[in-house]
Amino acid sequence: MDEQWLERWREGRIGWHEPEGNTSLQKHWVVSGKRVLVPLCGKTRDLIWLEHQGHEVVGVELSELAVQAFFAENEIAYSIVAGPQTAYVADNRSITIYCGDYFDFSAGPFDAYYDRGALVAIPPNLRGRYVGHTRSLLREDADKLIICLEYDASIATGPPFPVPAEEVLSYWPDLQRVDAYDDIENGPPKFREAGLEEMIEVVWRNP
Structure with missing residues (x-):
């Protein structure tokens, strides 16, 4: 998976x-x-939006190209701090992105967790490991907002992968479904080409 992710960034195949x-x-x-x-x-701008809400924001990203693009495209100066994973620290801002394998990341604990594109990108056989590692980085009472997809996997295959409600709740029993809407028009072209007509984006949040 790691090499496929890096290849997508190198080739600019970042439709998500x-x-x-x-x-x-x-x-x-x-x-x-x-x-x-x-x-x-x-290189999501969600990092900037979260910072504007008063947060200290920490991203983790495997692709160095993505990290550098975030700072360049948003004209944010940064410093590089060496360590087990290279940290790109925004100058005079509350944004840091660690570049490296998420499973090696250990700079917790965190008070809150936002997942828009991670859980759906992780292959199903690695999801349990991903969630377990994420849980180890969070405080017990951490706030969570997770955005998942639901679609017929017999018609189209990910990534992004569908994550059914029962699986989400098996990982995070405290979450509630707060929104859902059809987002097939913004889905990967390969989904529509395969004949998929509906792709539901589901928003989960703890109370």
Whole structure:
């Protein structure tokens, strides 16, 4: 998976990237003033939006190209701090992105967790490991906002992968489904080409 992810960034095949950030985050995020973890963050502008809400924002991203693009495209100066994973620290801002394998990341604990593109990108056989590692980085009472997809996997195959409700709740029993809408028009072209007519984006949040 790691090499496929890096190859997508090298080739610019990043259809999941939302240039203006995620509207569900902006609608449903109710946390204030906390340290927020954003796994597999890419170059998302959600990091900036979260910072503007008063958070210390920490992203983790495997692709160095993605990390550098985030700072360049948003004209944010940064410093590089060497360590087990290279940290790109925004100058005079509360944004840091660690570049490396998420499973090796250990700079917790975090008060909140935002996942828009990580859980759906992780192959099903690695999801349990991903969630377990994420849980180890969070405080017990951490706030969570997770955005997943539901679609007929017999018609189209990921990534992004569908994550059914029962699986989400098996990982995070405290979550509630707060929104859902059909987002097939913004889904990968390969989904529509395969004949998929519906792709539901589901927003989960703890009370």
